[in-house]
Amino acid sequence: MNIEVLLTEAEIADEFAESLEARDLPEKFFYWQPASVKAWQEIERTSHESLVPTWAALAGRAADLVKGFAGRVPVISFGAGDGSKDRAILKSLLAAGREVKYFPVDASQNMLEMACAAAEDEDCDVLGIKADISSPMHLMLAADVSEAPRLFLMVGNTLGGFDPLDQIRHVAGCLHAGDILLVDGQIYEQETEYPTAQHENWVFSPLASVGITPEDGGMKFAETADDRWEGLYLLTRRFQTARDLSIRSMGRQIQIARGERIVMNFRFRFTREGFHSLLTRHARLKIVAEIPSADGRYVTAVCTK
Ligand SMILES: C[S@@+](CC[C@H](N)C(=O)[O-])C[C@H]1O[C@@H](n2cnc3c(N)ncnc32)[C@H](O)[C@@H]1O
Known part of the structure; x- marks a missing residue:
C-alpha cells in the first residue's frame, strides 16, 4: 500500500x-x-x-x-x-x-x-x-x-x-x-429527528479520546442561516462543561473550567x-x-x- x-x-x-x-x-x-x-x-x-x-x-x-x-x-x-x-x-x-x-x-x-x-x-x-x-x-x-x-x-x-x-x-x-x-x-431541511444518538456519539468521540465523559457536560446543536450567502445554513455543535476538567494531551496539561464551551466541528448545508x-x-x-x-x-x- x-x-x-x-x-x-x-x-x-x-x-x-x-x-x-x-x-x-x-x-x-x-x-x-x-x-x-x-x-x-x-x-x-x-x-x-x-x-x-x-x-x-x-x-x-x-x-x-x-x-x-x-x-x-x-x-x-x-x-x-x-x-x-x-x-x-x-x-x-x-x-x-x-x-x-x-x-x-x-x-x-x-x-x-x-x-x-x-x-x-x-x-x-x-x-x-x-x-x-x-x-x-x-x-x-x-x-x-x-x-x-x-x-x-x-x-x-x-x-x-x-x-x-x-x-x-x-x-x-x-x-x-x-x-x-x-x-x-x-x-x-428542518429536521426533527436530528441529532440522532449516533451523531451525538460521533461528535463526542474526540472528547472521549482524552477521557472526557458525557457526565462532564452537555452537547448543544444549533442551525442558523449564514448571512454571507443566500441558501447557506450552518449547523454548529458545542460542548459545555458541567465541571472543571483537567486533560492531558501530547504532554500538555489543559485546564477547562466549568461552564466553558468547546466548539466542535460544524456542518454547512x-x-x-x-x-x-x-x-x-x-x-x-x-x-x-x-x-x-x-x-x-x-x-x-x-x-x-
Ligand atoms: C464527510 S466525510 C466524507 C467522506 C467520503 N467522501 C464519503 O463520502 O463517504 C469527510 C472526509 O474528509 C476528511 N477530512 C476532514 N477534514 C479534513 C482535512 N482538513 N484534510 C483532509 N481530509 C479531511 C475526513 O477524514 C473524512 O474522511
Missing part, C-alpha cells in the same frame, strides 16, 4: 492538543482516532443509503464523462474517507476498459488505509495522499499529483465540513481546462439554489449536470472550469 504523507501523525497530534487548548476542534479530528472512524461508519451505514442510486447513476455516466481523457484516467478524491462512494466510479471506469489511477486524499490514516486497500482489491492502481485539504497548499500539491485532465471528486458533503465560500474557491483553483469535478452538497449559485457565481465553475438524490437530501453537480 502506497501513501504519500504531507501531514504527519505527529503534526495532527500536536494540532489536536493546540485545538483543545483553543476550545475549537476542526473537522479532521472527527475521523482521526479509530473510535471516531467506527462511529462515523455507523452513521454512514444507516443514513447514506439514499445516495446509493445517485452513485449508481453517476457511475453509469463515468465512462462517458471522461471519454475525452486520452490514456489513463486520474481520479483524485478530496476527503475520500474510506472511498466507498468513489469505488462505484472506479469500478465503472475499470469495467469500461479504462486504465485508472486513484488518488484518495484525506487527513485520516485510518480512512486512507481503507480506501487504498479496497481499491487494490478492485485491481485499481492507487496512491493515497495524507494531506490537510483545508490548506490551499496541500490541496494544490495533491491535485498536481497528476497532469490534467483529471476527474476530481469531493463528495459526502465534505465541502460542508469547511467554510464552503473559501473551500470551493480553493478547489476550483486546482481545476485546469479539461478537468471535471463531481461535488455534492447536503440539502438544508445548502438550498438547491444556494448550492448552484455558490458553484457558479462564487467559484466561477460551469455546471454540466446536476443530479439530485432520490430522496432529495443531496445534490451532486458535475462541474468544469
